[in-house]
Amino acid sequence: MTQKATYPKRILAAIKAKYPQFSQKQVKKLLLEGKVSINQKVAKPHAWVKESDKVALAGDVPKQLIPNKKVACRLIKSTKDFYFFNKDSGVHSVALDYDDQDTAANWLLFQDKDLVKVSDPLESGLLNRLDFETSGMMVAARNKKAFNYLKGLFNQKKVQKEYICHVSTEPPAVGVYIAYWKSKANSSKRVWVQKKPPGLGRRMKKMQTEILSSRKLRPNVYEVVIKLITGHRHQIRAHMGLLGAPIIGDEIYGGRKSKRLRLHSRMISFSIGKGKFLSGAVKSSF
Numbered sequence: 001m002t003q004k005a006t007y008p009k010r011i012l013a014a015i016k017a018k019y020p021q022f023s024q025k026q027v028k029k030l031l032l033e034g035k036v037s038i039n040q041k042v043a044k045p046h047a048w049v050k051e052s053d054k055v056a057l058a059g060d061v062p063k064q065l066i067p068n069k070k071v072a073c074r075l076i077k078s079t080k081d082f083y084f085f086n087k088d089s090g091v092h093s094v095a096l097d098y099d100d101q102d103t104a105a106n107w108l109l110f111q112d113k114d115l116v117k118v119s120d121p122l123e124s125g126l127l128n129r130l131d132f133e134t135s136g137m138m139v140a141a142r143n144k145k146a147f148n149y150l151k152g153l154f155n156q157k158k159v160q161k162e163y164i165c166h167v168s169t170e171p172p173a174v175g176v177y178i179a180y181w182k183s184k185a186n187s188s189k190r191v192w193v194q195k196k197p198p199g200l201g202r203r204m205k206k207m208q209t210e211i212l213s214s215r216k217l218r219p220n221v222y223e224v225v226i227k228l229i230t231g232h233r234h235q236i237r238a239h240m241g242l243l244g245a246p247i248i249g250d251e252i253y254g255g256r257k258s259k260r261l262r263l264h265s266r267m268i269s270f271s272i273g274k275g276k277f278l279s280g281a282v283k284s285s286f
Helices: 011-018 024-032 104-111 113-117 144-155 235-242
Strands: 036-038 055-057 073-078 082-087 135-141 160-167 175-182 192-194 205-218 221-228 263-273 276-281
Touching: 011 024, 011 036, 011 055, 073 104, 073 276, 082 104, 082 276, 104 113, 135 144, 135 276, 144 263, 160 235, 175 235, 192 235, 205 235, 221 235
Parallel strands: 135 263
Antiparallel strands: 036 055, 073 082, 082 135, 160 221, 160 263, 175 192, 175 205, 205 221, 263 276
C-alpha cells in the first residue's frame, strides 16, 4: 500500500510516497541520472509535481527487501510502538541493498511488512546499530511517530545503553572515560581514537564511555559492564583497546583470539513520558 501524497509536491517526495521501498539516497541518484520523467520529460531534481502529472521511472523499479524469518534474531518484547529483539553475533544490522537477505532488517520485515514505510526501507525501522560481530539488544519502531520520537532521544543522548564484555587484562576502575574519535576510510576495519584532545585543524569527535562495574571470572578473564554515553562506530571496542583492556576476540584492537567477539548489548531503556520508562534486556551468550 503506497503513501498518500498532498499535491503539489516535490518530485523526490512524490516518488517516495509512490515507492516506499526506495531510500531517499536512491531517489536522489535516479533524479541525478535523469531516470525520472514527468509527463514524458526528464524531471529536474527540484521539480514540483501536480496530482494530474504522470511520473515515470526508467528501467526496473527496485524490489523490496525480502522478509526472512530464519535470520538469527529473537523477539524479546513488543509494544504497539516498538520491537525489542536480540541479534546474534554474525548478523548485520541493516541491509546495504535489496539483494541482502540475512540482516536484522530482513527479520524485522517478517515480523511486520509495513516496517518498510517507517524509515529507510533498507533499515525496517531500526534505531540502533550493532557491529556484525556484536550480539544483543536492538530496538525498532513500528510507526513513524515512534521512530521520530526515539530518534530524537538518541540524538539528545537520552537513551540508556548498557553492554557487557570480557577482557583478558584487569580493566580500569569504575568511572567515565573520555577520548577522541575519528572514522577512517570506509574500507578500513578500524577507527582512530586518542586520549589527548586533537590539535588545531584536526576534526575529531569527543567520545565518553562509562565503566559501571567489573569482576574477575577466572584467570585472565574479567567481565566489564559498560554504559555508552556517546555512540560512535566501534566506540567500546576502540576505547577498551586504548585503555589497555582490549575485548577478547577483538584482534583489530589488540584483543586475544577467540571464537567470537565477547561484546554484548544487554539493555536499552528510555522514557516514554509521565515518569514511565520502556526497556528491553537480554543475557549474553558467552
